[in-house]
Amino acid sequence: MVSYIIGKITSLNKKTITVESNWTGYVINVTNPELFELGKVRKIYLHKHTSLTNKNSVNEEYYGFVNYDQKEMFLKLLSLNGIGPKTAIQILKNDLSLIKNMILSKDVKGLSACQSINEKVARQMIDNIEISSKEGLKTNQKISELISALESLGYQKNEIEDVISNKEIIGDASIDLSDLVSNAIKYIAIKADGISKTA
Numbered sequence: 630m631v632s633y634i635i636g637k638i639t640s641l642n643k644k645t646i647t648v649e650s651n652w653t654g655y656v657i658n659v660t661n662p663e664l665f666e667l668g669k670v671r672k673i674y675l676h677k678h679t680s681l682t683n684k685n686s687v688n689e690e691y692y693g694f695v696n697y698d699q700k701e702m703f704l705k706l707l708s709l710n711g712i713g714p715k716t717a718i719q720i721l722k723n724d725l726s727l728i729k730n731m732i733l734s735k736d737v738k739g740l741s742a743c744q745s746i747n748e749k750v751a752r753q754m755i756d757n758i759e760i761s762s763k764e765g766l767k768t769n770q771k772i773s774e775l776i777s778a779l780e781s782l783g784y785q786k787n788e789i790e791d792v793i794s795n796k797e798i799i800g801d802a803s804i805d806l807s808d809l810v811s812n813a814i815k816y817i818a819i820k821a822d823g824i825s826k827t828a
Contacts, residue, residue: 633674638665657693660721674700678714709753719745729760739773744790778810788817
């Protein structure tokens with residue numbers, strides 16, 4: 630079993646990167662290809678997923694992670710009923726510490742507002758994934774309150790997902806909730822304005 634790979638990033642695509650190691654190029658599925666830089670040598674934690682196609686042939690895919698914590702959460706997600714590697718990698722686009730804190734605090738509503746997580750998956754995560762650390766629950770409570778506030782103001786799930794995945798907005802634990810809501814509303818408005826101008 631391969632635990633990790635060290636190699637040069639030779640290609641970046643929308644969902645994958647190519648890593649050259651020992652004269653072999655590995656196509657690896659990752660959460661955010663933009664975290665990697667072409668030409669740089671990186672250590673990437675790996676999971677090789679093997680499945681059968683409709684024609685009973687073996688299909689092998691690599692999934693890569695920037696640290697072991699991310700890989701560990703990926704494997705925990707795979708253990709849940711109905712969660713495959715494609716869904717698990719999408720869930721990991723969310724902030725990992727935020728996801729852990731929401732699991733610890735059993736925040737179904739907060740998890741359900743995250744990208745690629747619905748209420749059924751959120752409940753599975755809370756019931757079946759064990760998290761040892763309890764850091765950051767105060768910050769998590771504020772984010773949960775932010776989600777409730779934005780929902781009450783009529784914002785859609787995709788808009789709320791976008792806000793809570795932005796570390797510049799949710800990263801400051803000392804900020805007052807009213808300022809947090811205000812910053813979130815401004816962010817949503819700016820992004821919507823940018824989309825309308827490009828449409």
